[in-house]
Amino acid sequence: MPIDTDNLAIDARDVRVVRHGTVILDQLTAQVPRGTCTAILGPNGCGKTTFARTLLGQAFLTSGSIRVLGETLGQTDVRKLRQRIGIVNPTTDAGGYHTAGAVVDADLTTTEAVLTGYFATVGLYDRPTADQRDHASHLLEQVGLAHRLDHRFGTLSTGEQRRALIARALVHLPELLILDEPTAGLDIPGRERVLATVEQLLTAPNAPAVLMITHHVEELSPRTQQVLLMRDGRFLAGGRPKDIITPESLTETFGCKVYVRRIHGRYWLEVLPEAWLDLIR
Numbered sequence: 001m002p003i004d005t006d007n008l009a010i011d012a013r014d015v016r017v018v019r020h021g022t023v024i025l026d027q028l029t030a031q032v033p034r035g036t037c038t039a040i041l042g043p044n045g046c047g048k049t050t051f052a053r054t055l056l057g058q059a060f061l062t063s064g065s066i067r068v069l070g071e072t073l074g075q076t077d078v079r080k081l082r083q084r085i086g087i088v089n090p091t092t093d094a095g096g097y098h099t100a101g102a103v104v105d106a107d108l109t110t111t112e113a114v115l116t117g118y119f120a121t122v123g124l125y126d127r128p129t130a131d132q133r134d135h136a137s138h139l140l141e142q143v144g145l146a147h148r149l150d151h152r153f154g155t156l157s158t159g160e161q162r163r164a165l166i167a168r169a170l171v172h173l174p175e176l177l178i179l180d181e182p183t184a185g186l187d188i189p190g191r192e193r194v195l196a197t198v199e200q201l202l203t204a205p206n207a208p209a210v211l212m213i214t215h216h217v218e219e220l221s222p223r224t225q226q227v228l229l230m231r232d233g234r235f236l237a238g239g240r241p242k243d244i245i246t247p248e249s250l251t252e253t254f255g256c257k258v259y260v261r262r263i264h265g266r267y268w269l270e271v272l273p274e275a276w277l278d279l280i281r
């Protein structure tokens with residue numbers, strides 16, 4: 001069936017990124033329909049974040065083309081386009097003003113931290129409207145942080161900060177939400193709260209397209225329509241999770257012998273005993 005390109009949140013064709021002679025992304029082609037959830041699953045260093053950066057116009061293509069929300073990168077104002085995209089990237093959580101990579105100032109209240117999302121700033125330098133304040137509180141309630149509205153952002157647990165940053169990414173009602181390892185560094189309940197928040201988002205009316213980037217098959221929502229397995233800058237396979245996720249495909253993707261089973265719509269991975277011997281040989 002032909003693809004309706006007007007209905008795509010992401011339309012990436014033959015994307016290649018080469019830096020200093022190293023091929024980082026190699027002929028990546030992927031389509032993500034609006035309002036659907038796609039996951040990119042792959043090991044450390046396979047190029048997941050670089051691909052996300054290309055979608056945001058932060059990493060330039062050596063060749064290929066990308067359309068995001070109907071706009072062709074290289075022919076559009078990326079600052080305007082970014083206002084239609086939400087991004088959560090845990091390598092950049094809270095920090096002081098001078099912490100490299102900090103998304104928001106740790107001294108702000110949680111509500112203020114979410115409000116910075118309106119202005120794409122680290123501190124809150126602009127005066128939010130009453131409607132913006134109400135919306136920020138509402139989003140914090142949605143992610144289960146109604147009891148933390150006035151707490152200093154820097155004092156929240158890592159999991160609470162992560163959920164607050166999801167709320168921050170949602171202030172603009174994004175049409176595309178990129179979650180780049182949103183559960184990194186979280187314990188099991190912390191991880192599950194983030195996943196439950198994503199699940200709630202996917203079931204909401206007018207849900208954004210969600211691109212979930214992760215190392216862990218356990219983190220795929222049962223609502224994931226498409227999974228892209230990535231290794232060494234390439235997509236090894238892509239399609240419906242039930243067709244793509246097998247012990248063989250995950251063993252190839254991660255270079256580690258694994259078994260995978262599906263329980264209650266989620267996938268659970270087991271590392272086979274012989275994998276350890278292979279990994280240290």
Ligand SMILES: Nc1ncnc2c1ncn2[C@@H]1O[C@H](COP(=O)(O)OP(=O)(O)OP(=O)(O)O)[C@@H](O)[C@H]1O
Nearest residue numbers: 019020022024042043044045046047048049050051
């Ligand atoms: N500007 C750059 N110049 C040279 N190499 C780069 C550059 N940016 C990224 N790389 C390399 O490209 C590869 C892919 O990096 P990337 O961060 O996209 O991987 P990743 O799949 O997101 O990894 P992780 O799961 O560890 O976050 C890595 O080997 C990285 O060192």
